[in-house]
Amino acid sequence: xxxxxxxxxxxxxxxxxxxxxxxxxxxxxxxxxxxxxxxxxxxxxxxxxxxxxxxxxxxxxxxxxxxxxxxxxxxxxxxxxxxxxxxxxxxxxxxxxxxxxxxxxxxxxxxxxxxxxxxxxxxxxxxxxxxxxxxxxxxxxxxxxxxxxxxxxxxxxxxxxxxxxxxxxxxxxxxxxxxxxxxxxxxxxxxxxxxxxxxxxxxxxxxxxxxxxxxxxxxxxxxxxxxxxxxxxxxxxxxxxxxxxxxxxxxxxxxxxxxxxxxxxxxxxxxxxxxxxxxxxxxxxxxxxxxxxxxxxxxxxxxxxxxxxxxxxxxxxxxxxxxxxxxxxxxxxxxxxxxxxxxxxxxxxxxxxxxxxxxxx
Ligand code: TXA
Ligand code: MG
Numbered sequence: 001x002x003x004x005x006x007x008x009x010x011x012x013x014x015x016x017x018x019x020x021x022x023x024x025x026x027x028x029x030x031x032x033x034x035x036x037x038x039x040x041x042x043x044x045x046x047x048x049x050x051x052x053x054x055x056x057x058x059x060x061x062x063x064x065x066x067x068x069x070x071x072x073x074x075x076x077x078x079x080x081x082x083x084x085x086x087x088x089x090x091x092x093x094x095x096x097x098x099x100x101x102x103x104x105x106x107x108x109x110x111x112x113x114x115x116x117x118x119x120x121x122x123x124x125x126x127x128x129x130x131x132x133x134x135x136x137x138x139x140x141x142x143x144x145x146x147x148x149x150x151x152x153x154x155x156x157x158x159x160x161x162x163x164x165x166x167x168x169x170x171x172x173x174x175x176x177x178x179x180x181x182x183x184x185x186x187x188x189x190x191x192x193x194x195x196x197x198x199x200x201x202x203x204x205x206x207x208x209x210x211x212x213x214x215x216x217x218x219x220x221x222x223x224x225x226x227x228x229x230x231x232x233x234x235x236x237x238x239x240x241x242x243x244x245x246x247x248x249x250x251x252x253x254x255x256x257x258x259x260x261x262x263x264x265x266x267x268x269x270x271x272x273x274x275x276x277x278x279x280x281x282x283x284x285x286x287x288x289x290x291x292x293x294x295x296x297x298x299x300x301x302x303x304x305x306x307x308x309x310x311x312x313x314x315x316x317x318x319x320x321x322x323x324x325x326x327x328x329x330x331x332x333x334x335x336x337x338x339x340x341x342x343x344x345x346x347x348x349x350x351x352x353x354x355x356x357x358x359x360x361x
Pocket of ligand 1: 022024025026027028051052053054086088102105107108109111131132133134169170171173186187
């Protein structure tokens with residue numbers, strides 16, 4: 001592994017493209033300060049230029065060199081980094097990022113990943129790494145090196161095989177609204193709304209206490225009271241409503257990757273299936289018997305134990321597997337929406353909206 005990491009670092013420093021594991025999905029990485037290298041990411045993925053990239057850095061300090069962090073963003077970073085949370089924050093001027101990375105926005109998406117291979121590459125290279133998921137734009141994200149080979153093969157200079165990723169879904173993306181400190185979830189992930197809310201609540205209480213020590217200057221507790229109301233809002237459903245095609249330049253949803261048609265298998269995806277039609281493959285969850293009907297043409301269980309974390313980890317592998325069998329329809333058993341279930345259902349809905357419509361993704 002050490003030799004692979006060294007090779008990846010050398011390639012990245014020379015402007016190459018390297019696919020490598022993170023704890024969420026495999027990323028397609030390039031030096032975020034190298035315009036040509038970043039342009040190659042967009043070309044390899046067939047990604048529209050208006051869709052900005054996440055920059056991966058080794059530490060909170062490295063992140064703060066690139067962008068402005070308010071106190072709530074600091075609290076979120078301190079709690080969740082390294083880990084599967086991406087923060088969209090105001091970008092600083094002249095920090096050397098390729099303008100392609102931010103697609104002309106005044107903000108940048110930053111993440112300190114947890115995966116040891118990615119961490120080592122970041123530390124040894126000394127680079128900020130722009131890294132979208134290592135799949136062609138609109139397709140299913142990769143959770144193994146084989147998924148990357150199948151989808152991007154020749155377009156990548158090197159792939160580090162670090163086995164299956166542990167989270168299985170892309171990072172949760174949040175943006176704190178400056179005016180009222182409301183945390184907007186632009187893309188749900190394995191950092192759940194409840195986990196975010198717990199940190200926000202802790203931060204609010206902390207701020208309240210600090211506020212109390214300043215009561216004379218601030219003229220009472222008014223400010224602190226305001227802070228108390230801070231919430232986590234999931235705006236991803238609204239952002240996703242746009243349903244714009246991936247190449248529609250006029251479409252600039254808040255998290256552009258949240259285009260409705262995304263994560264698309266070739267097969268049609270039928271959600272909420274409680275029975276099966278002839279010839280359908282089944283993406284199952286839990287151990288309950290299916291009411292009636294025929295035997296599935298192909299079968300993959302996301303979690304026999306009904307464990308949503310396991311289902312998240314196995315979702316893309318299941319979609320890749322069933323889609324590889326060239327069945328026409330993937331029927332999906334209903335999954336609970338609690339906790340990580342929100343993110344799984346989000347990805348399934350996008351897969352269903354995009355699926356079986358090759359011409360439109
Ligand atoms: O887990 C992950 O986040 C993976 C791994 C490789 O880190 N990366 C990933 O990247 O999922 P990608 O490019 O597939 O998704 C990044 C999302 C896109 O939806 C993009 O529109 C959004 O982040 N994004 C990037 N910069 C943004 C910004 N300044 N404001 C709002 N959304 C932004
Ligand atoms: Mg992606």
